[in-house]
Amino acid sequence: MKLSDVVSILNAEVICGQTRLEREVHAVFASDLMSDVLTIDSEKLLLVTGLVNIQTIRTSEMSDIKNIVLVRNKKASPEMIELAEENRMVIIQCSYSMFRACGLLFRHGVEPVY
């Protein structure tokens, strides 16, 4: 699935990486636990998270995760967006809950990691 599809399925807003929405994602991992995210080894991953702070972006940087959905209208800080931009990431912000966002993506055929 393309990130642009993710944006329309989640009725979401792109706050970083508007020009990179052609990118494909093959799997989704959803967690608020950065310790858990750091154990994932998966290509073309989309991270869905409700944890919104600079460590969300740092953890993604270390884990080579380039695509992030922030749920429940949580707003990324300018510092987060700057770091994300530096790493050519895409950040998508939606108002849906974690459950709803994941449910919709699953229904549209995106694979889980486990």
Added chain:
Amino acid sequence: MRFEYNIEAGNFSKAGDASSSFKKILKQLNVDPQIIKRIVVSLYEGEVNIVAHANGGKAICEVDTNLVRIHLVDVGPGIPDINKAMQAGYSTASARVREMGFGAGMGLQNIKNNADILNIQSEVGVGTELEIIVNLPKAG
């Protein structure tokens, strides 16, 4: 080549700066991305542990032709029972650390899984030292 980074206790806005800088260096050296990930995830786990649990410290990263060696040295409080600390799920992280998305008790195990060698030494009241080694395959 040897690179040294200071790690401040409790400063979560800077946690990851060392790992990020070292990652850039490894990229410039054309290290395989899969191996870079194993190295920087290990370093980052260790760095966050110093920010979260210790009174500050440093990371010393050495790049050799066939391996990367990382020393994470902090100035206390030390780990009373290393076996227990290594157990998945064991954590003494504060509420503040948990708010930052850490404190699941998975970090040391994750370092062990990513590193070729992990040595931990710790003395209560003195400090903790981690040695992390990741082998680099021969070029070509």
